[in-house]
Amino acid sequence: MAITPEQNRNPETFNATYGAFINQMEGKLAPLLSTSSEYGRYIYVFLTGLSVIYAVFHLFRYVSGNANIGVLVEKGIYLLFVWGLMTSYSTVTYWVFGGFTELAGVMQKSILRDDKLMGPAVHLFKVAESLQWDSGNILVDGVQSVALYFSTLILGLLLAIVGALVAAWPVFGYFVAKIIGLSLIPTLLIPQLSSLFDGWMRLFFGFAIFTLVGRAVLVGIVLIAEILFGAAYGSAVPVSMLGAIDTIQDVLIADMFFLLGIVFLSATGFTVGKITGGGAVNVGVGSAMQTGARLLAGKVI
Template sequence: MRWSIPVFFVLAFTVTQAHAAGIDPAQFGDQGWFTTRIASALTTLQANITSALGSAYDVRSSSTYTSWAYGLMLGAWAFKFVEVTARTAVFGDPYSDLVGVVVTGVIAQILFATYGGWTWDIINAGTYLGQLVQAKALGSDALMYPYIYIVKAWAMFQLSPVGIMSLTIDYFLDAAVLVVFSFLLFAAGLFACMWPTLVGGIAVLLGPLTLMFVFHKSLSWIFDGWLRLMFWTAIFAFVSRVSLVIICLVFGSAFGYGSMSMPGGNPVLLTPDNPLAFIFLVAMAIVSLALLFFSGVVTSMITGGSNIDAAGMVKGAAQQAGKALVSLI
């Protein structure tokens, strides 16, 4: 089956919008155009999110949204400062706690002032490391390369054409099997390539609102959960990229294609009277889908363990700095 058959389902929903945007729907059947547009969209997404934040680095007053988030953070900081000051004055709490609140606020200020840098660095780190593995194994570090490889390898297998009078139930069932599993496999591959960037974009947009919760222990789980989402995205980007590389290597080895070049040559024509060929293809597709699913499981196992308690670490470091400063005074 041609790789473009599953794209028919996408075209059914996008043809009207594509025509309005000046895009020829037939272009969706062009593999190079399709993957280039997806890669370009993912690159543009990061630029658009940066534009929404108002700055590629310091977001403290770069847009209305981040200004409000920054103001909420300052309010939470001031509230905590007043609370600790009162406890120090009334109940005699150590001055190191007060200094710790000040240091925590300074750290939050630094995180805001450098937000556009370190957030995208965390998210992009997984993709970058995965692409290093991919370049070594497949000879290319292009974002959509594994997806293209899988599509081309699967597209080499086609049903042998028959006359209309020779069509049988077995032929239609075999065609349905190829279409269904090609759709699932292509969708999963596309998902693995796109998902880290999409989730990362959501995480970056949510981040400014979570920084105000670092000051209050009862609400710090919100900041911790957001930071866990950031690391989940980075780790999933790496694990899923490595899984795609492994699938490409297995496909290349099983189907006789080189790992350092795209599959090509004459298509393999399948006939309904050869069920073992279809069983083999379905087994390969199921194993590949299971491996991509397992990528998410592995990532959740790594990031879903004990509480990261990043807010506690920030406040603990600030309190230690406060104790050191008070001892020097």
């Protein structure tokens, strides 16, 4: 069923449409990442071939006396870890990203009393639409006033558009990362290439953290709009909300708010990069799995 422009102006409809899109995309990814698709079968066959080579190589090392039974058991457990990751990949990525999305929603609901993904962006559109001079008719205030009005209106709409992109970006990124990640799991069996999967992990968690940081920035901008303009989130934005704008100072305040909002939203990726790239501990997935396999092998033997 097509969504009319009038319905799209309703945050409830917009969020429902966006939510349906996410569910449909997830439904299309599931068969793509399984053996029912050519892509999935190719990766599973590739991993199977690498697993055979990996097992034969370490078995030969054990038989030739170049490795003890402990090392052989460790490599066997590590191989099981890799296959466990392969078979649970779709489910694990879904729940990890969903967990961050849910956390962002809980944070938003605690402050704004709803957890709609596109709620803040839709609210900012409504704020921009409600800009109005004190006279109620910008055409009677001269060409200069008209230019100032439209500059502020454009900045407001641009802020709302950037806000919508910030909300949507990590979801699209998640789908792209999810498709790519499956093909990189076999590299965990090749020590020289295992760093590729580590890089993918940073990419995936970068998008997951983006959902949290981006939502926090959007919530902050909505709260500032409420303080400056009296545009309370969740209530109908009054047409005369910005009726007090009748001087250049008022225009500058509105423009400064919109510009700062655009800058902060645009810097969300930079903030996420600082978070995902920081920290003194930088352990690869392959190394962590090898350590876990070694500990389990020590318990077995």
